[in-house]
Amino acid sequence: xxxxxxxIHIAPGRRLPTKSVPSVEAEAGAGLVGDRYHGSRHRHVxxxxxxxxxxxxxxxxxxxxxGLTRRNITISGGDIPMRPGARVxxxxxxxxxxRIAAPYRLLDxxxxxxxxxxxxxxxxxxxxxxxxxxxxxGDEVVLDVVGVPx
Numbered sequence: 001x002x003x004x005x006x007x008i009h010i011a012p013g014r015r016l017p018t019k020s021v022p023s024v025e026a027e028a029g030a031g032l033v034g035d036r037y038h039g040s041r042h043r044h045v046x047x048x049x050x051x052x053x054x055x056x057x058x059x060x061x062x063x064x065x066x067g068l069t070r071r072n073i074t075i076s077g078g079d080i081p082m083r084p085g086a087r088v089x090x091x092x093x094x095x096x097x098x099r100i101a102a103p104y105r106l107l108d109x110x111x112x113x114x115x116x117x118x119x120x121x122x123x124x125x126x127x128x129x130x131x132x133x134x135x136x137x138g139d140e141v142v143l144d145v146v147g148v149p150x
Contacts, residue, residue: 003078003141005090006050009067010035018067023136026093028129032072042098046071047080047088048124056122071101071124073135078143080125088127091139095127 009018013036025033031044038044048071057064066074073090081088086097101124 001077003049003075003143005073005135005137005139005141006076007066007074008135008137009070009072009074011070012036018070020067023134024072026090026129026131026133026135028132031129032135035072042128043126044129045073045095045127046101046124047073047075047095047127048101048122049075049077049080051077052122052124069123075141078141081144082125087130087144089142090135091133092131093133093135094130096130098126098128100124101126 008021008024010021010024010032011018012034016036021034024035026045027033027038029044031038031040035045048066048069050066053064053066053069053074081097082100084097084099088095088097
């Protein structure tokens with residue numbers, strides 16, 4: 001089954017709460033319009049998977065709200081590529097892996113003690129936007145788990 005976007009979250013500034021949106025404009029070379037990283041050089045969007053959040057919740061013994069992880073897009077499943085240069089397509093928007101999104105201490109503040117540890121190796125991936133377009137909840141996601149040679 002093809003993965004789909006199950007939630008989208010943006011935050012207007014650092015440490016400000018994220019808000020759930022049904023869709024967002026993705027701007028090539030800049031990021032998600034309205035998000036704190038819009039205009040940054042490489043950190044345009046972060047992607048995480050719902051099954052990884054469910055596994056972290058099982059470790060924690062409590063639910064993990066996708067919005068509290070501060071990642072932008074949560075998808076229904078599949079292996080999110082982590083190798084720099086690998087590509088993902090969401091709807092008509094193409095993204096390229098920059099690096100793994102490491103869990104950070106703020107997760108313990110947002111989700112409770114142990115959250116950063118539970119999300120280790122499950123915290124998603126940072127991407128740059130190669131093309132522009134609208135990303136919406138329900139969009140299909142094509143994952144390039146092999147990546148590009150190099």
